[in-house]
Amino acid sequence: MQTFRTVLYVKRKGLYNKYMVRKVVFVAVATSMVYTGGMLPVSSKHITYAQSNKGSLYSVTSVPLSQLLEEKQPIIGESIATEEQMLAFARAVNPNFPAELPKLYLEIGKKYGIRGDIAFCQMIKETGYHRFGGIVEANQYNYAGIGATGNSKTNKGNSFQSPEQGVLAHIQHLYAYATKQNLPQGEKLVDPRFKYVARGIAPSWQDLNGRWAVPGKGYGEDILRIYYQMLQTPTSSEIQ
Structure with missing residues (x-):
């Protein structure tokens, strides 16, 4: 070091x-x-x-993890995990995990003031480490289950044109929950369900319980458990 x-x-x-x-x-x-x-x-x-x-x-x-979960963890803030760390963590479970996603979450998250590394963990929870298998399919680039409700096999939720647009929609949806502020200057709204969110109703990850997912008991805590594990993931270049 x-x-x-x-x-x-x-x-x-x-x-x-x-x-x-x-x-x-x-x-x-x-x-x-x-x-x-x-x-x-x-x-x-x-x-x-x-x-x-x-x-x-x-x-x-x-x-201890229990202490992390007991304290409200805000959605707004800066990321801590590194791009390499995030990818190493995801690929430990799914070797085919897309290499571009950690960078997109960090960069777009920073632009919106959202903790992109934890949003990345939410994506991991929603997509099963990008293996999908539920009603949303990989080619929809819908990393947060936006618009996908219930167990309907016909309502697969919203689709986006690219990984970048999919991550942007995810970050914007979190932004809607976490703050009442306008979008950052020059940013175009791509989240089709942004207008349906009661703005600022969930400033912390734990506040997403029962809101992002229904019934959603322990939803935010599940995301933070993934985050806790990811922060402990070593990478080849960090410690030499």
């Missing part, structure tokens, strides 16, 4: 405390954190950050 030194500001009780950090950053008590690379999401507490030999941050969960 490359040695580095930076300044960490941890906000506690409204005040920022200054710390010098070397090699590893432990964020066990942070409610908001600023480091030299930008902002980290509120839910980044209880995550250990370290720097790879390429200068990027990677993360390892440092608390």
